[in-house]
Amino acid sequence: xxxxxxxxxxxxxxxxxxxxxxxxxxxxxxxxxxxxxxxxxxxxxxxxxxxxxxxxxxxxxxxxxxxxxxxxxxxxxxxxxxxxxxxxxxxxxxxxxxxxxxxxxxxxxxxxxxxxxxxxxxxxxxxxxxxxxxxxxxxxxxxxxxxxxxxxxxxxxxxxxxxxxxxxxxxxxxxxxxxxxxxxxxxxxxxxxxxxxxxxxxxxxxxxxxxxxxxxxxxxxxxxxxxxxxxxxxxxxxxxxxxxxxxxxxxxxxxxxxxxxxxxxxxxxxxxxxxxxxxxxxxxxxxxxxxxxxxxxxxxxxxxxxxxxxxxxxxxxx
Amino acid sequence: xxxxxxxxxxxxxxxxxxxxxxxxxxxxxxxxxxxxxxxxxxxxxxxxxxxxxxxxxxxxxxxxxxxxxxxxxxxxxxxxxxxxxxxxxxxxxxxxxxxxxxxxxxxxxxxxxxxxxxxxxxxxxxxxxxxxxxxxxxxxxxxxxxxxxxxxxxxxxxxxxxxxxxxxxxxxxxxxxxxxxxxxxxxxxxxxxxxxxxxxxxxxxxxxxxxxxxxxxxxxxxxxxxxxxxxxxxxxxxxxxxxxxxxxxxxxxxxxxxxxxxxxxxxxxxxxxxxxxxxxxxxxxxxxxxxxxxxxxxxxxxxxxxxxxxxxxxxxxx
Numbered sequence: 001x002x003x004x005x006x007x008x009x010x011x012x013x014x015x016x017x018x019x020x021x022x023x024x025x026x027x028x029x030x031x032x033x034x035x036x037x038x039x040x041x042x043x044x045x046x047x048x049x050x051x052x053x054x055x056x057x058x059x060x061x062x063x064x065x066x067x068x069x070x071x072x073x074x075x076x077x078x079x080x081x082x083x084x085x086x087x088x089x090x091x092x093x094x095x096x097x098x099x100x101x102x103x104x105x106x107x108x109x110x111x112x113x114x115x116x117x118x119x120x121x122x123x124x125x126x127x128x129x130x131x132x133x134x135x136x137x138x139x140x141x142x143x144x145x146x147x148x149x150x151x152x153x154x155x156x157x158x159x160x161x162x163x164x165x166x167x168x169x170x171x172x173x174x175x176x177x178x179x180x181x182x183x184x185x186x187x188x189x190x191x192x193x194x195x196x197x198x199x200x201x202x203x204x205x206x207x208x209x210x211x212x213x214x215x216x217x218x219x220x221x222x223x224x225x226x227x228x229x230x231x232x233x234x235x236x237x238x239x240x241x242x243x244x245x246x247x248x249x250x251x252x253x254x255x256x257x258x259x260x261x262x263x264x265x266x267x268x269x270x271x272x273x274x275x276x277x278x279x280x281x282x283x284x285x286x287x288x289x290x291x292x293x294x295x296x297x298x299x300x301x302x303x304x305x306x307x308x309x310x311x312x313x314x315x316x317x318x
Numbered sequence: 319x320x321x322x323x324x325x326x327x328x329x330x331x332x333x334x335x336x337x338x339x340x341x342x343x344x345x346x347x348x349x350x351x352x353x354x355x356x357x358x359x360x361x362x363x364x365x366x367x368x369x370x371x372x373x374x375x376x377x378x379x380x381x382x383x384x385x386x387x388x389x390x391x392x393x394x395x396x397x398x399x400x401x402x403x404x405x406x407x408x409x410x411x412x413x414x415x416x417x418x419x420x421x422x423x424x425x426x427x428x429x430x431x432x433x434x435x436x437x438x439x440x441x442x443x444x445x446x447x448x449x450x451x452x453x454x455x456x457x458x459x460x461x462x463x464x465x466x467x468x469x470x471x472x473x474x475x476x477x478x479x480x481x482x483x484x485x486x487x488x489x490x491x492x493x494x495x496x497x498x499x500x501x502x503x504x505x506x507x508x509x510x511x512x513x514x515x516x517x518x519x520x521x522x523x524x525x526x527x528x529x530x531x532x533x534x535x536x537x538x539x540x541x542x543x544x545x546x547x548x549x550x551x552x553x554x555x556x557x558x559x560x561x562x563x564x565x566x567x568x569x570x571x572x573x574x575x576x577x578x579x580x581x582x583x584x585x586x587x588x589x590x591x592x593x594x595x596x597x598x599x600x601x602x603x604x605x606x607x608x609x610x611x612x613x614x615x616x617x618x619x620x621x622x623x624x625x626x627x628x629x630x631x632x633x634x635x636x
Contacts, residue, residue, distance in 0.1 A: 072601065082599075130473075131472070147470075147473070147477065148473065154449070154568065155448075155449040155569050155571060156600070158599075159569040162599065163567075165562075166562075166563040166566060167486065167559040168485060169486075169488070170486060170556055170559045171555075178596065178598065179559075179598065180562075234488075237488045238488055241498065244484075244485050244497050245484040248476070248480035248481075248483045248484060248497070249477070249480070249481075250567075251472025251473050251475075253473060278496065279498060281400075281476075281483060281496050284399075
């Protein structure tokens with residue numbers, strides 16, 4: 001099955017041609033200026049046309065178009081439900097009509113972390129496991145849960161997606177989601193500068209003269225900076241405690257970590273694996289913690305299993 | 319449908335005769351000495367025999383026996399999987415054989431918080447809502463999740479049951495489940511004395527001369543004791559933040575609170591309702607927070623919907 005696959009993540013956008021578990025070709029999409037999705041759709045259309053030309057394919061060779069979107073999605077209605085700062089016009093767009101007009105193809109759409117989970121399940125780190133939680137550590141903390149080989153969806157399409165928004169500190173900082181002290185509002189890309197800035201003796205730290213992100217945090221910690229080491233240790237603790245919550249919430253056998261922060265993935269995976277082994281209540285055995293294998297392509301590769309799952313759902317006797 | 323229903327909770331045990339959504343008659347079961355379940359089964363058998371005699375019924379008038387158990391249960395294998403201090407012999411017992419030998423009836427078994435949720439859904443506070451999370455505040459903090467009218471089970475029967483075991487404080491106290499700083503290890507019946515004992519100026523509090531439980535905590539707070547007020551406020555905050563995590567995890571429309579602590583239920587329900595309205599990311603609307611209506615009988619009344627759900631599952635095309 002060949003699919004036109006579009007990944008609209010929080011920090012990057014990419015279109016690709018996917019055939020089953022393989023990404024035949026892809027290209028980054030430049031979203032202009034004000035981050036409106038409507039204005040970017042012609043660029044996406046052009047991107048898919050380029051890819052098809054290079055692969056000597058016609059739009060009619062494809063089964064459909066799939067979009068992974070960085071927000072809450074109602075896949076039955078095939079619409080974006082809610083966004084968190086990015087692509088704020090998306091809930092008003094009729095993407096199904098766009099796919100039909102531009103390519104003559106049907107559309108499927110899902111949350112981007114769920115797409116990454118499906119990709120890693122179908123062709124990456126979670127292959128062969130039907131009970132999986134995915135965590136994406138990046139600008140935010142995304143999540144998704146697969147139970148018995150099916151994505152957990154929930155009444156309003158929110159279940160599993162908000163794993164980064166479990167409160168971990170009752171007197172913590174306010175999160176962009178509205179909650180207090182979420183994992184994301186303590187130790188994600190956007191909240192890291194705030195957490196560092198409030199750390200005792202921050203002014204005396206190497207970080208005070210830097211642009212603060214996970215790259216500079218890991219570098220300053222490597223150099224022995226006490227504040228950076230303190231913050232890094234706090235990040236690891238929060239990620240690990242959040243992992244315990246996710247295991248207790250969704251009962252998985254495998255936890256997969258992806259996202260930009262995973263360029264320093266070994267430290268994180270090892271820390272979380274050790275913590276989870278000591279601190280979860282899993283009388284059946286031990287949850288395995290793994291780094292994602294597909295990097296930024298995971299979402300694109302979720303396209304085929306998403307279509308398969310949606311088509312199975314629609315013929316399922318309930 | 320008439321069922322012999324047994325509720326083996328953390329702090330009480332009760333057997334009852336249930337007909338659909340009505341509890342016809344019930345009696346408390348005294349579990350002797352060392353809390354072994356095997357030794358208590360003859361008392362349970364005798365209890366059911368007494369109830370039947372009083373109702374002029376024979377064992378053959380019943381559809382089956384249902385047990386709600388305070389631990390992890392594998393309902394397909396019809397066995398207890400893991401206990402947390404109470405009834406430690408239960409995983410070794412063949413309860414199915416016991417039901418067949420004593421009553422000539424088939425057995426169903428589920429976790430006690432899941433049974434309470436089914437009871438409240440079928441005949442109590444969650445009637446008419448198919449997306450429900452139940453929290454039981456008592457000696458521990460129990461949980462259960464209903465999604466789309468089906469209990470969330472998980473690969474190892476743990477999903478939804480461990481809602482009291484989401485870490486809320488990364489540097490908190492160790493929980494009996496193995497995790498650090500769970501809601502349960504901060505503010506449940508068994509952990510409350512520890513939390514009070516470590517509170518600043520505890521020695522000067524009225525609580526220092528008391529047996530510490532939620533009853534004495536509420537009473538001392540009412541009397542204006544500063545430590546009791548501080549601890550109570552902390553309890554409310556942790557329960558409310560835990561509610562945010564549960565909403566973000568399972569995407570329900572209704573949160574139901576039951577358990578012994580709910581004798582002071584209005585304060586808790588109002589606090590959690592207000593906090594959840596302000597601090598969850600629910601673009602679709604507001605989660606409703608309700609006190610359980612069936613009290614200690616909720617678990618017994620889960621019997622009929624449990625059998626219905628199990629029988630639907632076994633005939634469901636997957």
